[in-house]
Amino acid sequence: MGRIPQTxxxxxxxxxxxxxxxGSRVPxxxxxxxxxxxCPFHSEKTPSFWVSPAKQFYHCFGCGAHGTALGxxxxxxRLSFPEAVEELATRLGIDVPRELDSPGRSPADExxxxxxxxxxxxxxxxxxxxxxxxxxxxxxxxxxxxxxRFMIGYAPDSWNEILRRFGPDESRRQRLLxxxxxxxxxRTASQGGDRCYDRFRDRIMFPIRDARGRVIAxxxxxxxxxxxxxxxxxxxxxxxxxxxxxxxxEARQLRAPLRRLLVVEGYMDAVxxxxxxxxxAVATLGTATTAEHLKRIFRVVSEVVFAFDGDxxxxxxxxxxxxxxxxxAREGRExxxxxxxxxxxxxxxxxxxxxxxxxxxxDAALPLSEYLVHELSGQAELSHAxxxxxxxxxxxxxxxxxxxGLYRELLLERLAREIRLPPERLLxxxxxxxxxxxxxxxxxxxxxxxxxxARESAGRGSxxxxxxxxxxxxxGTAQAVSSEKCAALAQVRxxxxxxxxxLLEALQKRPAQSTAQILERWxxxxxxxxxxxxxxxENLVTDPRAAAAEFSNAVEKLLDSVExxxxxxxxxxxxxxxxxxxxxxxxxxxxxxxxxxPAAPGH
Ligand SMILES: [Zn+2]
Numbered sequence: 001m002g003r004i005p006q007t008x009x010x011x012x013x014x015x016x017x018x019x020x021x022x023g024s025r026v027p028x029x030x031x032x033x034x035x036x037x038x039c040p041f042h043s044e045k046t047p048s049f050w051v052s053p054a055k056q057f058y059h060c061f062g063c064g065a066h067g068t069a070l071g072x073x074x075x076x077x078r079l080s081f082p083e084a085v086e087e088l089a090t091r092l093g094i095d096v097p098r099e100l101d102s103p104g105r106s107p108a109d110e111x112x113x114x115x116x117x118x119x120x121x122x123x124x125x126x127x128x129x130x131x132x133x134x135x136x137x138x139x140x141x142x143x144x145x146x147x148x149r150f151m152i153g154y155a156p157d158s159w160n161e162i163l164r165r166f167g168p169d170e171s172r173r174q175r176l177l178x179x180x181x182x183x184x185x186x187r188t189a190s191q192g193g194d195r196c197y198d199r200f201r202d203r204i205m206f207p208i209r210d211a212r213g214r215v216i217a218x219x220x221x222x223x224x225x226x227x228x229x230x231x232x233x234x235x236x237x238x239x240x241x242x243x244x245x246x247x248x249x250e251a252r253q254l255r256a257p258l259r260r261l262l263v264v265e266g267y268m269d270a271v272x273x274x275x276x277x278x279x280x281a282v283a284t285l286g287t288a289t290t291a292e293h294l295k296r297i298f299r300v301v302s303e304v305v306f307a308f309d310g311d312x313x314x315x316x317x318x319x320x321x322x323x324x325x326x327x328x329a330r331e332g333r334e335x336x337x338x339x340x341x342x343x344x345x346x347x348x349x350x351x352x353x354x355x356x357x358x359x360x361x362x363d364a365a366l367p368l369s370e371y372l373v374h375e376l377s378g379q380a381e382l383s384h385a386x387x388x389x390x391x392x393x394x395x396x397x398x399x400x401x402x403x404x405g406l407y408r409e410l411l412l413e414r415l416a417r418e419i420r421l422p423p424e425r426l427l428x429x430x431x432x433x434x435x436x437x438x439x440x441x442x443x444x445x446x447x448x449x450x451x452x453x454a455r456e457s458a459g460r461g462s463x464x465x466x467x468x469x470x471x472x473x474x475x476g477t478a479q480a481v482s483s484e485k486c487a488a489l490a491q492v493r494x495x496x497x498x499x500x501x502x503l504l505e506a507l508q509k510r511p512a513q514s515t516a517q518i519l520e521r522w523x524x525x526x527x528x529x530x531x532x533x534x535x536x537x538e539n540l541v542t543d544p545r546a547a548a549a550e551f552s553n554a555v556e557k558l559l560d561s562v563e564x565x566x567x568x569x570x571x572x573x574x575x576x577x578x579x580x581x582x583x584x585x586x587x588x589x590x591x592x593x594x595x596x597x598p599a600a601p602g603h
Pocket of ligand 1: 039040041042049060061062063064065
């Protein structure tokens with residue numbers, strides 16, 4: 001994948017408001033020029049988490065967590081850097097550009113998107129031309145509007161329709177292969193005829209779209225009988241099935257704010273639910289619900305209901321979904337499980353009961369904790385001590401996957417109540433069990449809590465430190481110092497001065513609008529962490545002009561120390577005699593300091 005240009009990161013940060021972003025996930029209170037909240041990264045009762053609109057930066061005085069809007073999304077949503085960039089870009093509705101010189105996702109992928117879009121349009125037209133396919137979708141209750149909204153189509157009953165239309169030459173065939181639209185025959189089987197054939201034949205086609213609405217894959221369903229009933233695109237550069245949710249794009253297109261998502265198993269179910277007015281239904285694509293799905297879901301809503309068939313396979317799938325959901329469970333989020341009556345699909349239920357009754361079922365679906373307790377008590381007899389001990393043992397690895405926090409405490413209480421133990425006793429039991437087993441702690445899931453770090457002194461610190469901090473808080477102060485003075489800093493020997501000079505030079509070349517922009521430009525730099533910590537420190541000066549004055553004053557003092565040192569050197573040397581050049585240098589230095597060169601000794 002091509003590199004994301006730094007200028008784009010700058011733009012992203014300039015257009016994102018960190019207060020709004022953090023505020024969408026954590027309730028913020030205004031406090032002076034800043035905003036505060038109870039820290040989402042460690043548990044606390046009085047707020048020590050601050051968000052600064054001026055710096056576009058957050059900082060926790062309790063646990064030391066800090067960062068920019070990008071850093072926040074990375075930590076809170078647990079995303080990688082490129083994913084966090086995608087997330088902010090999607091919020092703003094803009095595309096993430098990639099630098100072209102690197103291989104991977106750039107021109108070639110753009111081509112694939114374009115190809116998928118054209119093929120989807122071809123399938124949609126084919127549906128309107130084919131009477132049998134049209135009769136089928138009508139019989140399934142799909143109206144014109146929903147067919148259009150989902151771009152539903154039909155793959156003609158042909159081995160080479162797509163091949164012929166979209167693959168007239170070798171390079172275009174290669175793209176069809178890369179997009180998963182055609183399949184290559186086994187070499188031995190190819191006898192003269194075509195080497196490739198269409199993957200989807202005589203199927204109703206459901207285009208799968210990404211967050212931006214681009215077609216990235218297809219799901220195809222047979223019309224009558226036939227195997228397999230559902231056929232999906234293979235994994236391609238555009239499509240990773242464990243990550244995508246069918247109909248999520250369409251659900252997000254609606255005007256009404258999305259409050260919850262209902263996850264069902266098939267795309268036909270999802271589409272029919274939309275048709276029935278449950279426009280927040282999405283489907284996984286032939287996989288169990290993965291951790292990636294859940295992350296994606298909780299980026300959009302705070303409530304999710306999983307619907308499963310009441311049969312054995314449905315229960316197994318539900319249990320897998322529960323396990324993947326545990327790391328995402330936390331206060332403020334609702335995760336529920338709906339088990340359908342035997343023989344019913346979600347959409348057939350809506351059909352027979354009506355939308356309101358169906359939504360009541362959703363409201364009454366089992367919360368994650370209740371489902372967990374229910375399943376475990378099915379595996380352990382709670383009427384006697386042995387059974388209760390087994391329950392505790394079964395629950396331990398599952399509870400360990402839940403991140404620290406209020407939700408986990410409540411879950412612990414709920415589990416303890418079930419086996420009639422005080423929660424502390426249950427926890428003590430688990431802790432000793434974990435310590436007793438080799439690697440027993442390995443099951444403890446990732447915790448969003450950072451190691452506590454003592455609050456850094458917000459004192460003035462050294463001159464260099466103070467200067468760097470001022471630059472971070474007020475990037476504009478870089479212009480207060482001439483480039484000659486900046487270059488002269490190379491002579492200064494104080495620790496950390498190289499960073500100061502590098503930062504100053506960079507800002508003079510390319511000014512930044514906020515602390516956040518600087519930090520993101522320096523993300524890869526070895527000094528990044530130090531800068532981020534300085535950015536979190538309080539600055540005593542709060543007025544930009546005063547800051548600029550303070551900054552140039554600090555630079556003067558640093559340069560002055562160089563001069564003073566040089567003068568001392570020269571003076572010491574003059575005891576034994578100076579050369580004409582050194583004599584000149586000393587005079588110049590002395591006169592600049594407003595003093596006359598004292599008469600050389602011996603004159
Ligand atoms: Zn904190």
